[in-house]
Amino acid sequence: MTKKAANAEQAVRIAAGKSIEASLQNTFAVGGVLIDNRSGTALCALHNNVLEDFENSKLFLLHDPTAHGERQIVDWYFKNRKRLNLPDPGKLSVITTLDPCAMCAGALLTAGFNVGVSAIDNYAGINYNEAFDFPSVPSRWRSVAQSSFAYYGVEAPIRRAYRGGKRVAFAKQTISAFTFCLTGTIFESSVNSVRALDNNSGQDPSKLTNPKNLPRNSTVRKALLDAYPEAFSVTCPKPRLPGTEIARALLNTAKKAHRRGAAFNSVAFLDPFGNLLLCLGGAEERSPIRTAFMEVTRAYAHTRWVLMNHRDKSVREQAGNVLTHPKYGTFVSLYSPDPNTPQGLMTMGAYGSTMEGPIPETFPSNLQYVLLPEGVSQADVSEMAMGLPPFYTTGVQVAPSQVLDEGLIEETRSSV
Ligand SMILES: [Zn+2]
Secondary structure, eight states, X not given: OOOBOSSHHHHHHHHHHHHHHHHHTTSOOOEEEEEETTTOBEEEEEEOXXXXXXXXXXXXXXXXXXXOHHHHHHHHXXXXXXXXXXXXXXXXXXXXXXXXXXXXXXXXXXXXXXXXXXXXXXXXXXXXXXXXXXXXXOGGGHHHHHHHEEEOEEOTTTOBXXXXXXXXXXXXXXXXXXXXXXXXXXXXHHHHHHXXXXXXXXXXXXXXXXXXXXXXXXXXXXXXXXXXXXXXXXXXXXXXXXXXGGHHHHXXXXXXXXXXXXXXXXXXXXXXXXXXXEEEOOOTTXXXXXXXXXHXXXXXXXXXXXXXXXSSHHHHHHHHHHOOOGGGSEEEEEEOOOTTSHHHHHHHHHHHHHHOSOOOOOSSOSEEEEEOOTTOOXXXXXXXXXXXXXXXXXXXXXXXXXXXXXXXXXXXXXXX
16 A cells, blocks of 8 residues: 545545445445655555455355454554554554544554544444443543544534544644545445345354264364364254353463463353354464453354355255354353453444344343453443443343353362
């Protein structure tokens, strides 16, 4: 990328160009660009890739529920930081066509980037109330958000005043009403067309067959074992009531992650039959936003995307019969999302994006944790969930809860 932006209008236009590419890909039309504050150089421009073709197959588009433009830019930065000798995140700005969602806002705050925004998203955006007070952000991080996030002014006839900190690229500048309207309307129209696709919902669990009974050499089973070599080693009799049977997997995975420099945490994913399909740690040693939950939801979506687009029709059918939407499964993390950190905000946001919309009403919730971080109560975790933007509260109804099995809590607590 050798493009340069001389002002906010030009920067937003680079991002808007990406949002047009996203709309042609039939995914959410949002784009972003990473700008060097000092020179205006565009270092990387990316768009939403939640829905993506697989090698020209348009059979099944759900590729990665976390592949929002901003989240990808953060991972791109940490992957290329050394090689390209990139400046610190505080000297860079992610300019985006749409206000970041909870996941992306958490990722951007974690990494320390400045953020410049064109259109507002009253449903899932972190500034959904347009009050610039960031009620969803952990309280001690709100002032950080107020100094690093900026909403560019918009010229007549919109006449929006600039709101934001001074550290963002092109601080205090305005953009044209034309560009502002493009960024908003292209997103809104893409939401409708993505909904119309309706190829991601998956089978109701009552229509599924148990993948545990697949032959060892079946393509689907092999793909699951590739993603997690110990898949199927454990089955919970009641998937929403995981017990001590998953303690060993959670602890061993967290220990392994910690040894290579990631956080001491792990997330298990149980399918509707209670099979442990995945149990992964984070990769924070490579990028601070690659938490265990991010790795697990991406691994499941990727495995399903590849299988559901397989050139062999029988493999596609088999995959559709045994794997379904993650909303029917259960995520169990060793440690709950930490409501005092932007990573906690990101994790809850990523869970919301994974669910995509209203989830089947279930008790307990399909987002569970075994232990609480030091100094954090169950009420603190629930309070963060209830303070999220409307998409997460009234839409998905994010409700993390502690596992009910006391034995599982005891066994893990005594080993950490
Ligand atoms: Zn996002």
